[in-house]
Amino acid sequence: xxxxxxxxxxxxxxxxxxxxxxxxxxxxxxxxxxxxxxxxxxxxxxxxxxxxxxxxxxxxxxxxxxxxxxxxxxxxxxxxxxxxxxxxxxxxxxxxxxxxxxxxxxxxxxxxxxxxxxxxxxxxxxxxxxxxxxxxxxxxxxxxxxxxxxxxxxxxxxxxxxxxxxxxxxxxxxxxxxxxxxxxxxxxxxxxxxxxxxxxxxxxxxxxxxxxxxxxxxxxxxxxxxxxxxxx
Numbered sequence: 001x002x003x004x005x006x007x008x009x010x011x012x013x014x015x016x017x018x019x020x021x022x023x024x025x026x027x028x029x030x031x032x033x034x035x036x037x038x039x040x041x042x043x044x045x046x047x048x049x050x051x052x053x054x055x056x057x058x059x060x061x062x063x064x065x066x067x068x069x070x071x072x073x074x075x076x077x078x079x080x081x082x083x084x085x086x087x088x089x090x091x092x093x094x095x096x097x098x099x100x101x102x103x104x105x106x107x108x109x110x111x112x113x114x115x116x117x118x119x120x121x122x123x124x125x126x127x128x129x130x131x132x133x134x135x136x137x138x139x140x141x142x143x144x145x146x147x148x149x150x151x152x153x154x155x156x157x158x159x160x161x162x163x164x165x166x167x168x169x170x171x172x173x174x175x176x177x178x179x180x181x182x183x184x185x186x187x188x189x190x191x192x193x194x195x196x197x198x199x200x201x202x203x204x205x206x207x208x209x210x211x212x213x214x215x216x217x218x219x220x221x222x223x224x225x226x227x228x229x230x231x232x
Contacts, residue, residue: 004122005030007053012036012043012069013084014062018107022056025111029119040064044072051140051153052079053125054118057101059085059092067099074100078154080121084109136171138232141210141219143171152210162187163206170220174232177223203228 009031011019016038023034035052037043040061047055055073059066070081082103083096093104103117135144140153145168150157159167166187170178180199188198207214221229 004119004126006033007031007122008033008035008050009118010035010037010043010046010050010052010055012038012040012055012061012066013058014038014060015058018058018084021111022114025115026118029115031115038062040066040069040072043069047073047077047079048153051077054080054082054122056082056084056114056118059083059087059096067095070096070099070101076153076155078151080125082114082117082121084114138174138219143167150210157209159206159209163202163209166202167206167210170228170230171232174230177226177229179227183228 009026011022011034013019019036019038023036026034035046035050037046038061040063043055043057043061046052057066057069061069066083066085070083073079073081078100080102081100082105083101084105084107085092085096086107088106096104102121105114105117135142137143142151142154143149148164150159150164150167166183169183169187184199203220204214207217207220210219211217219231221231223229
C-alpha cells in the first residue's frame with residue numbers, strides 16, 4: 001500500500017444508511033476500494049478472501065455480535081478494526097479493545113471523524129511497513145527480508161531459516177522460472193545434503209504455511225519439467 005487511498009476498507013454494518021453515508025465520505029476523501037458486508041459471517045469471509053486493510057465493524061449485527069466477529073478475525077488476521085456501537089458504557093469499550101479492536105466510535109457519529117480516524121490508523125500502518133525497506137506485499141502476504149518476518153493477512157508465520165531463505169530467493173526472482181538445480185545452488189550451496197527430495201519437501205512445507213490451499217497454490221507454482229516459479 002504505497003498510498004493510503006489504495007487501501008481496501010471493509011464496512012461491516014447492517015444499516016444501509018450508515019454504510020452509504022460512510023462510503024460517500026470515504027470516496028470524497030479519495031478512497032475507492034470499498035467492500036461491504038451486512039452480516040458478521042459475510043464480513044469474516046470477505047476478510048479471509050480479499051484481505052482488506054481496515055475494517056469498520058458494527059457491534060450489533062444480525063447473525064452474531066461484533067465482538068464475536070472480531071475474535072474470529074483475530075484467529076487469522078491482525079488488520080485494524082474500528083468498532084461502531086450505540087453502546088457508550090466503559091465496559092463495552094474495554095471489551096472491544098481487549099479483543100483486539102483499534103478504535104471505538106459511538107453512534108451517532110460524525111462520518112468525517114470516522115474517515116479521519118481511518119486515515120490516521122492507515123498512516124500509522126503505512127509507517128510501520130516503511131520501516132522495513134525491503135518489505136514485499138503480494139495480496140495478503142507481507143515479507144520483510146531485513147527483519148526476517150513473514151505475515152499472511154496480518155498474522156505472523158513461523159518459518160525455518162531454510163524456508164525463509166528459499167522464500168526470499170524465489171520472491172526476489174518472482175515470475176521467473178527457476179530450475180531445481182539453480183534453486184539448490186543459490187539457496188543451499190555447499191550445505192546441500194544431496195537428497196533428491198530435499199527441495200520438494202521444503203517447497204511442500206512452505207506451501208503449507210503461505211498458501212490458502214497448498215494443493216492448488218497461488219504463489220509457488222510447479223512448472224512441469226522446468227522447476228518452480230513464484231507468482232507475483
